[in-house]
Amino acid sequence: MHSLAIDPTCLGATGLGIISHLAIFIHGEWHLRVPALFEIYSLLVISILSTSYLVGSYATGLFSSIIIYRRYFHRLRHFPGPPLAAITKLWHVYKCMDSRNHLVLGELFKRYGPVIRTGPEELTIIDPAIPDVVGGLKSQFTRAPFYDIFLPDLTMGATRSVADHDARRRVWDRGFSPKALVVYEERIIQYAELLASQIESIALDNASSDSGGEAVINATDWFAWFSFDVMGEFAFSTSFQMLQDKKWHEKIRLLVDGFAMLGMASPVPWLAQLGKSIRPRPALAKDWYSLLQWSKECMDQRLEMKGDRPDVSQWLIEAYLKNGSQEADRPWLSGDATALVVAGSGTVSSVLAFAFYELVQDPSQQDKLLKEIQDIDIYDRVQLQRCTHLTAFINETLRLHPPVPTGGLRVTPKSGITFNDMYIPGGTIIVAPKYNIQRLESSYEKADQFIPERWTTQQDMVKDSRGFTPFSQGKYGCIGKSLAMTEMRFVIALLLKKFELKLP
Numbered sequence: 001m002h003s004l005a006i007d008p009t010c011l012g013a014t015g016l017g018i019i020s021h022l023a024i025f026i027h028g029e030w031h032l033r034v035p036a037l038f039e040i041y042s043l044l045v046i047s048i049l050s051t052s053y054l055v056g057s058y059a060t061g062l063f064s065s066i067i068i069y070r071r072y073f074h075r076l077r078h079f080p081g082p083p084l085a086a087i088t089k090l091w092h093v094y095k096c097m098d099s100r101n102h103l104v105l106g107e108l109f110k111r112y113g114p115v116i117r118t119g120p121e122e123l124t125i126i127d128p129a130i131p132d133v134v135g136g137l138k139s140q141f142t143r144a145p146f147y148d149i150f151l152p153d154l155t156m157g158a159t160r161s162v163a164d165h166d167a168r169r170r171v172w173d174r175g176f177s178p179k180a181l182v183v184y185e186e187r188i189i190q191y192a193e194l195l196a197s198q199i200e201s202i203a204l205d206n207a208s209s210d211s212g213g214e215a216v217i218n219a220t221d222w223f224a225w226f227s228f229d230v231m232g233e234f235a236f237s238t239s240f241q242m243l244q245d246k247k248w249h250e251k252i253r254l255l256v257d258g259f260a261m262l263g264m265a266s267p268v269p270w271l272a273q274l275g276k277s278i279r280p281r282p283a284l285a286k287d288w289y290s291l292l293q294w295s296k297e298c299m300d301q302r303l304e305m306k307g308d309r310p311d312v313s314q315w316l317i318e319a320y321l322k323n324g325s326q327e328a329d330r331p332w333l334s335g336d337a338t339a340l341v342v343a344g345s346g347t348v349s350s351v352l353a354f355a356f357y358e359l360v361q362d363p364s365q366q367d368k369l370l371k372e373i374q375d376i377d378i379y380d381r382v383q384l385q386r387c388t389h390l391t392a393f394i395n396e397t398l399r400l401h402p403p404v405p406t407g408g409l410r411v412t413p414k415s416g417i418t419f420n421d422m423y424i425p426g427g428t429i430i431v432a433p434k435y436n437i438q439r440l441e442s443s444y445e446k447a448d449q450f451i452p453e454r455w456t457t458q459q460d461m462v463k464d465s466r467g468f469t470p471f472s473q474g475k476y477g478c479i480g481k482s483l484a485m486t487e488m489r490f491v492i493a494l495l496l497k498k499f500e501l502k503l504p
């Protein structure tokens with residue numbers, strides 16, 4: 001017979017691990033303290049390397065306590081979901097490597113139903129009633145830890161402080177008043193015409209060749225160049241010159257790639273903080289910081305510009321100059337301008353690309369739209385707004401291809417909420433994925449099909465429109481909605497008038 005001898009020091013270390021979890025780590029948020037913890041633990045590991053079994057015992061105690069607690073004792077334990085999701089969000093990073101979280105969530109919905117535990121502290125709810133609960137006027141929900149991913153940079157679009165957000169939003173609101181929007185329109189028209197003339201010049205160059213005057217273009221790139229150039233004007237009164245140069249601006253490419261990487265790390269905000277804190281900086285973090293430096297320089301140049309500039313930044317700068325504590329305000333100024341570029345470009349360009357994708361799939365939609373705009377002055381925003389099919393066409397694109405498909409994470413108020421007779425405790429992260437909610441068969445007939453008429457002549461095809469919130473709503477809802485709609489209406493109308501669209 002063998003006897004089992006347990007080293008009391010080892011047992012003590014395991015116990016210490018369990019106590020660390022139950023007494024310390026179980027409380028509050030830790031993602032921002034991960035870099036410091038990483039340093040402390042690394043030092044510990046080095047200093048007691050000679051007795052590394054102690055480290056192993058401590059880690060065993062800590063992590064087994066975390067796993068057992070999250071799986072069997074946590075307040076969300078009754079909600080269905082993948083077993084690994086209850087333990088760590090790292091499973092989600094792995095699942096979303098190809099940036100297709102919307103499809104991952106769709107599969108989970110089929111398997112587990114409308115309320116799914118997708119993280120230790122997180123529920124994903126795919127129900128048309130949830131957007132209003134989360135973002136309605138009376139909502140007490142706050143932003144989730146995901147938004148800390150941008151720290152230490154400051155911007156209205158990501159701050160989790162309600163007071164900071166509300167104060168900044170009051171400043172931003174002035175830049176998006178109906179009066180201000182009229183001024184911006186001229187710039188949109190100017191860039192949309194440049195977009196059209198560049199495409200035209202490609203077609204003319206091809207006129208003598210075999211392609212017989214047709215321009216084969218990568219619409220995704222062209223719409224991105226257009227929308228980033230426009231936003232460069234709104235943020236810094238400077239064009240990024242991408243339409244003119246017919247190629248990506250080096251820093252904008254970094255921005256797009258950087259956001260794709262951040263997106264992947266978004267389920268585990270602590271990983272992004274760790275990545276940013278490592279010295280020497282890894283290549284990706286270096287790119288990110290060079291980008292931030294560049295946007296700071298763009299804002300420095302904008303601050304030097306004399307006279308009135310018809311851009312959004314003039315309102316932010318005015319508030320900055322009035323404010324006594326300019327030093328403290330400066331990071332907000334650069335952060336907000338960069339956020340403006342990001343929020344206003346990727347979104348509009350993705351909707352335009354999908355809109356034209358749908359147009360080439362179904363040429364009858366081109367005919368319908370052309371018929372509607374043929375006798376109006378498309379340079380008149382009010383006349384374009386009255387085109388009901390055009391608006392329906394954009395809405396249907398936003399329904400099927402929302403540019404913020406799974407984002408907008410929020411945290412339930414301390415007292416918790418009751419949703420569909422189900423109690424959800426306070427401090428729970430709620431994901432209300434627009435992509436999946438806007439494709440629910442229970443809300444839309446032939447939900448996966450592109451049918452703009454469901455918003456006009458066939459309204460019975462919309463059974464429940466509560467879940468249609470591509471711009472979100474409430475205090476954190478999109479400030480650029482009107483501007484975006486004006487931009488998209490005009491670009492679609494202009495290009496349709498000028499070109500016949502088809503797949504190559």
Ligand code: HEM
Pocket residue numbers: 156157158169339340343344345347348351402403404407408409470471472475476477478479480481483484
């Ligand atoms: C099709 C176009 C667009 C769509 C679908 C869209 C959608 C959204 C959504 C869903 C949010 C909420 C995000 C969250 O909860 O984290 C948001 C926020 C925001 N959007 Fe848009 N957006 C569009 C265009 C624009 C444009 C053109 C601008 C600027 C000119 C803009 C500026 C912003 C800003 C600044 C916020 C943050 C608001 C806040 O923090 O209070 N968006 N947008």
